[in-house]
Amino acid sequence: xxxVSRITTDxxxxxTDGSASGWKFFNGAWTESDGVLSVDSGEGxxxxxxxxxxxxxDFTFEADVRITAASGDAGIVFRNTANDxxxxxxxxxxxxxxxxxxxxxxxxxxxxxxxxxxxTAATGVFHHLKVVAHSGRIQVFFGNAATPQIDMVDxxxxxxxxxxxxxxxxxxxxxxxxxxxxxxxxxxxxxxxxAGQGGRSWRYQEARGGGVYEDLAWDPxxxxxxxxxxxxVLASGNLHPDDHPTVVSWTAPKAGKVRINGNPRKAVAGGDxxxxxxxxxxxxxxxxxxxxxxxxxxxxxxxxxxxxxVTIGDVIRFEVAQGETDSADSTxxxxxxxxxxxxxxGQ
Numbered sequence: 001x002x003x004v005s006r007i008t009t010d011x012x013x014x015x016t017d018g019s020a021s022g023w024k025f026f027n028g029a030w031t032e033s034d035g036v037l038s039v040d041s042g043e044g045x046x047x048x049x050x051x052x053x054x055x056x057x058d059f060t061f062e063a064d065v066r067i068t069a070a071s072g073d074a075g076i077v078f079r080n081t082a083n084d085x086x087x088x089x090x091x092x093x094x095x096x097x098x099x100x101x102x103x104x105x106x107x108x109x110x111x112x113x114x115x116x117x118x119x120t121a122a123t124g125v126f127h128h129l130k131v132v133a134h135s136g137r138i139q140v141f142f143g144n145a146a147t148p149q150i151d152m153v154d155x156x157x158x159x160x161x162x163x164x165x166x167x168x169x170x171x172x173x174x175x176x177x178x179x180x181x182x183x184x185x186x187x188x189x190x191x192x193x194x195a196g197q198g199g200r201s202w203r204y205q206e207a208r209g210g211g212v213y214e215d216l217a218w219d220p221x222x223x224x225x226x227x228x229x230x231x232x233v234l235a236s237g238n239l240h241p242d243d244h245p246t247v248v249s250w251t252a253p254k255a256g257k258v259r260i261n262g263n264p265r266k267a268v269a270g271g272d273x274x275x276x277x278x279x280x281x282x283x284x285x286x287x288x289x290x291x292x293x294x295x296x297x298x299x300x301x302x303x304x305x306x307x308x309x310v311t312i313g314d315v316i317r318f319e320v321a322q323g324e325t326d327s328a329d330s331t332x333x334x335x336x337x338x339x340x341x342x343x344x345x346g347q
Contacts, residue, residue, distance in 0.1 A: 023047045026085050028166070037164070038172040041072065044087035048080065048163035056180055057159035058134050063176040064126040065164075070099025072169025075129055076176075079157040087167070092160050095131050095140045095150075096167070097121045102142050104150045106157065115150045119143075126174060135200075136188030136336055153261075153336055155190040155237075186338035189248055193235040201253055204233045207245040207319055211282055216246075230326050237334030238267055241274065245321040250337055252310035260286075260308060260316065262335035264294060265301025270328030272296050279317040280308055291321065296328065 023030075023037075028045030031038050039045045056078065067074050075096025082091040088107040095104050099121055105113040119142050121127050130141040132148070136155040139148035164173045192200035195218050204224035205213040216224035216233065224233040228242025239246045252258070264276045275291035277284055286292070286304050294301055308316065320331045 022049060024049075024083070026083060026089070036172050036174045037176075039166055039170065041069065041166070041168060041170045044089070044165065044167050046077065046083075046090065046163050046165040048077070048083055048090075049161050055159050056133075056162060056178065059178055059180050060130065060132050061162060061178045062128065062130045063164060064174045065097060065129050066124065066126045066172040066174075067098065067121065067166075067169045068123055068171070069169035070121075070123050072167055072171075073098040073103065074166035074169060074171035074173075075103075075164070076131060077163035077165050078131060078133060079160040080163060081157065081160040083161075083163075090163070092157050092163075093131075093138065093154075094165060095129065096165065097127060097129060097142065098169075099123060102140060102149050104138065104140050104152070106154070108156075114154060115140075115152055117149045119149065126172075134186035134338070136191040136334070137186045137338060153188060155188060155334065158191050185340065186336060187250060188334060188336040190235060190237040190334045193237075198251070201251050203249040203251070205247040205249055205317075206231050206242075207247050207321075209244075213247060213249065213317070228326075230329070237332055238330055239318075239320045239333055240326070240330050241320045241322045242326050243322075245319045247317050247319045248333075248335075249315055249317045250335075252312055252314040252316070254339070255311045256339045257307055257309050258316075258337045258339055259305065260335060260337050261303075261305050262318070262333055263301050263303050264292070264318075264320070264331060264333040266294060266296065266299050266328075267330035267332045268328060269297040269299055272323040272325060272327070273298070274323060274329050274331050275321045276331070276333065277319050278304070278306075279319060280310075281314055285316075293323075294331070296323070301332075 026046040028039040065074050073096040077094050080090050080092030088111050091108050093106050101116050102119045103116045132139040136153045140150035141148050197203050204216045206226040216226045219225040230240045230242040231246050232240045273296040278286040
């Protein structure tokens, strides 16, 4: 099955067939034979990597999965930060398959389904399952598909360990591998948020006019603070302007084409609204001109999905300005920038 002793947190690594050593089992009767790890049917049987130092944030995680009952499901757990005995006694994401569907969800001592799409997974044979996690974006592939069947953004869990899991079916797992991605292809503000300027290519700033931007200061209470009482950036992707616009800036670490997806909206209804825009190297790229207004009661907001060519060092800024006043101007804006081509998320 999988000898986890070869994993490191500093370099890309893969499991290789060998043994089931290095796994810790939560519920179920697990056995290993001929490089295949098998378990009986039950309520949420799980095998996790038994090493406290395993902490993957961005990775490709693959496994061949076999189920015996089409009504049950089996798959892989990732970015998990807690383990205990029980059906949903973990805190992380799960991607799995049953006889007719592919599912992505998350558990926090309770189950929350995020997406489900139809597939055909015959019982008694192995099916390939792959998850690619980059920042806040999660892609799930079934079989040998070149494009993901599930492709979405969720930022609840940022990193953690990995596991295999089954629910109400006997299951088997083979060819399990995980590769830690050291160079991101996608960047999401809330997932990359840190207490250091420039971390994961993000800076937290305010616009002073005339194309001048000044860095905010880290407040030990857990946010970035500007010159005004309400110039703030919080980890959730919550930006609040004051007399000066509050800005988050992303610096391109490599050349390429990036998709820029997001949904700026009011965090709570109130006030006279805010104005938002996106600037690249001092030139506005969204909206076409002026500002995009978001009304004081507009907690739905607007979606943007655009593409831009960048070279190393290019800066893309997301600016939030107050309306007539800064009252109740908390604005949720959690942009994702991803290298590559294709349709923008959310469109």
